Amino acid sequence: MNIHQASAIQRVERLLSKAQFPFEFMVDKTDGGLLEPHEISKYRDKIVNGPIIRTILWLGAPPLINQLVVVAYNLADTYWLSIYSEVAVAVPRQMWPVLVLFHAFINALTAACLSIISQYVGSKAYSKASLEASRFFSASILLGAAASTVLLAFREVIFGLVMSTPHEIFDLVMAYSGVIVFDTFFNYVALTYTTLLQSFGDTKRPALVNMVAVGVNIILDPFLVLGIGPFPRLGVVGAAFTDVLGKFLSIIGQAYILRRNYPELKVTFTRNINFEWARLVMRIGLPILALGLTNGFAFIIQLRLVNMLGIIAAAAFSIGFVIMDTVDAALWGLGGAPAIMIGQNLGAGKNKRAREIALKATALIFAIVTLVVFATYPFNRDIADIFANDPEILNEAELFLDILLPTLPFFGIFINAVSAGRGSGHTMFPTALGMVRLWILRLALGYLMAFPLQIGSLGIWLAIALSNIAGGAVALIWIRYGKWTKPIVKENIRK
8 A cells, every 4th residue: 555545545534534424434455445334343353253152142142032032923823823723723834845945045045145245244345245235135036026926826736736735724725825925025035134134243133123023913913813803804814914014024124224224235136146146156055945945845745744644643743843943943043143153254264263163053052952842841732732622633742742852952953054054155065964864864764654664643753853863963073074164255364
């Protein structure tokens, strides 16, 4: 830098000190001479240099609380649907594997978004992070519109021919899915905003927005499901409508946060999507997409197997997973924090610290989920009894929970391996492991035990449990010894 450049930078700094900005700026001398936002840098310094466990909790607590609020909504939704009709509780779970399939594209896109942007933030390349944000936003709009259109067009074939949805609830599922297609589109946009903010290390504000949106869902749910007061009795359609409304509110809130607190990040539609960008996104996202698609198909087939056992098994499966979602909240809430930390630390050149983060996060999540399982397990039947009066459904739900709940800590290890893959950009191994645990252990073994060996539903529940244990054991080996601690972006690293 010559004396004239130094003088120019000093003049800019003096001008900025007199300007009115939402937060401070400082000069960034390695990102094209651009200005570095102080708030992003503040988050970045904590993530790259702060104590690991404390930072995981700092980043993970808001999403964890948000997930607990979502679980509370799902429990309330299931409860109100059980009052509307006891078999109606199975309707959202019929939709769930289909949504896994159709959300595979946005999950792949946000995995690439998080790893790329977090590593650019870690290396303090903020102008490139801003360009990437617009690229991912534009791609999410296009993919969301395509996915929701296809789902609307083929839902009757999916639920009728592919999934063999029990005839007792087929019409309810069709009505529910007709509204949820709009939730699918809004979810593409909402997840992109959430991922952008989390890539900076800002997990608190998007979580607060989502909690407010879900809170509105919880309040409106009984009115629209049961037709309380002036509201019509919409049943499953009312439950779907509140989901759509919640996603819409989440988009508005997160867009406002991004514009107000990060004004230098101009997230707009852009045509600046080149082959090099698409190749990097596909390198990161294709394994995640493959996992999402195979997960979706696997869950559809798994639910078809359950449906073949009849409405009792289908209802118990739905109730069991609603309760298990309470335990899963610890996984999905805390699971995003290691990905953010790993991405930024790899961007900062701290490869050994990245692996240390993954190992400590694994131990923390395993311990927390184990404690939650111990606290929940004695009350399996009491909790299931809230959602079912039929003793056959109740007994089957209790059997499901008795077998599966103890295996969730091992599933937590697998989720943390997926998180390490998302943060580092090395997603191939977690994808392959996910496919094996689903297709070989859950489906092939589950089918073998349920039908040829005639164990029935017990065979399917045991296969799911075994897939959790085996997947967790192999994932732990990869986290400890795998060659995933190599950055995927090349920037001037500044610690």
